[in-house]
Amino acid sequence: MIVFGLMSCTFLGYLAASGFYVAALYDRRRELWARGAVYFGWTAQTVYLFRPIVILGVISTMSLYDWMAWFVWVVTGTFLVIQHRRQYAQVGSFLIPIVFLLWVGSQGLNHPAGTQRPSILVGWLGLYIAVATASYVVFLLAAIFGIMYMEKERELKKKQIRLFYYQLPPLEDMDLIASRLIMVGVPLFAVALYFGAQTVKLVWGSYWAWTAKETWSFITWLVYLVYLGLRWILGWRGHRSAIYAMLAFIVVMFNFIGVNLLFPGPRGY
Amino acid sequence: MQIQVVGLNHQTAPIEIRERVSLGPDQIARAYTEGHPYLAIRGVVIVSTCNRTEVYWAGAATLAEILSWWEVLVGIPRGDFVDHLYWYANSEAYTHLFRVTSGLDSMVLGETQILGQIKASYQLANGYQAVGALHRLFQYALRVGKRAHGETGISHNALSVGHAVVELAKKVFGDLEPLTALVIGAGETGSLVARHLAASGVGNIVITSRTADHAHRLALDVKGVGVEFGRLTTAMREADIIVSSTSAPHPIITLEKARAAFKGQGQRLRFVFDLAVPRDVEPDVAKVGSGIFLYDVDDIEQIVVANYRQRQKEAIKVERIVQEERVALEEELGATEVGPVIRLLREKAELIRQQELSRAMQRLSTLTPEERSVVEETTRIMMNKFLNDPMTSMRRWGNDGGKAVYIDAIRELFRLREEKAPSITLPASGDIASREA
Structure with missing residues (x-):
């Protein structure tokens, strides 16, 4: 009963926040309501996620769906921290609806419940999960700035200014923020790969086992490395950079959804 | 106690009338110091700007008494301007003043200057201890002005070409300080935009013109650099913002010239404003690179219209604050x-x-x-x-x-x-x- 209540609160909070954040594009005063709704949903989710750890001493991270819930929780938490900075104020209008869909997609689906002792999170695998999650958050934010850049640029190019012209930050700023995020994400993901390799060593005995997960993670990392290379060496900016950041995140999505569904590995996600 | 206002503004009176009945500093000073022997007034504030002259008063004095006072002050019979007057009492008077301070009653919707002018009028009246029972009204009015500008976008978004150029540049570049702007043509439009750009903090302003003398004079004026017209391509290459407003009958920035100037920089963000009629920039220049934005006079006009609509939307919110x-x-x-x-x-x-x-x-x-x-x-x-x-x-x-x-x-x-x-x-x-x- 409590679990259902918490789920409902999370659902309603994130749903309301999505609506209010989109409305905030039209009327900035809605942002206050949106923020309230996010805090509400996120708090409910926090209680939902930490309740089994506190009461039972287990953590529900066995399935991909559970991990998605944690991902949503980290993304939203990160957003709540950075939203106070002016450049990030409008991110919510794009990020929160996506977060809501991710959450509904992962939680609404019927999936087997599984639990684990939290001790598993202490080892290499735990480190891998934590750091990889952090870098995915960074990559998602970069993709969001890519979307925002494209939307505003489209209005400016077509000379039909509407919402985004008025509401979104300057093009150059969004371009810079996206590239800086990826600049942070690439070394972070390299660390995740290192922890991942340590995990693989424990399971297979060698650092590199050519598993689908490992290979795709490496490809993801390369894709972002190439992004930086294109900017630094070929001077890519703005439009192309924004498209690249968006497409690159599709690779990330495939890495943590596609690969896990198509090639089930020892971790389950 | 009654609070009333009588006055005229740009909507009700033509400039010929407004200038004749407006009260200059001397007349206002006289009005406050001498007062009027028959007027039963518990407070008075006179507002006089180039677009409006208004008298706010509290007390038993009638409109006719105020008008006779006014006609003596300006030395013009009231018959000459009485048709152009508006007169409000109590809640209508409050609403009127609140709409004035929030810029709803201004010629340029949402302008902020009037708030300062009302404040100055109030302080002047206060200096002569004339405000009396109008203190709360004016304190409320100044607060309404502040709230309107702070809580709504009524004063945001440019309504003139000069401002729109700066605004568009900000939408693309954000901080204008590290940028270089090239102004081609030092005529009226060129000078206007160059001054706007300088005032909004563009780091380097480069001016070029067929008449080198004009370019150098304008450059001096806006603390920029004058460049020979022959070095246009090089100057274009270095510029982030290009404003062209020459009177040339043929395009100055042709496709070939743009290709040469922007070679290898297609992705660099660059804003080209063509403010000339006939146009100075060939429309295809926009296709030279993905980072190039090209706006002509009509495009900017369109932005201004959209901005005006935006302000009208905000005006609804301001009306709510007023009420x-x-x-x-x-x-x-x-x-x-x-x-x-x-x-x-x-x-x-x-x-x-x-x-x-x-x-x-x-x-x-x-x-x-x-x-x-x-x-x-x-x-x-x-x-x-x-x-x-x-x-x-x-x-x-x-x-x-x-x-x-x-x-x-x-x-x-x-x-x-x-x-x-x-x-x-x-x-x-x-x-x-x-x-x-």
């Missing part, structure tokens, strides 16, 4: 009018209650403390319930000049005259002249 504050002001002014009467009535009722209660308690000496408190509580509740309706009504009357006489009736009815309360009827004296003396 909100009007209600608050009316309540406050009403409360100061009826406050003393309400207090007297309540005091009288409380006195009677205390007297009767103590008398009753002496006769009911056998009651337990609980029973005593019940009796006491009952009397208090009876009194409060009985007084509730009259109090509410009286607070409402306070806002309504026409019902001021009811308040007097209440005094008569309940004989609330034993102490000298401040009169709520208009004083016979108290005009500016006597206050000054």
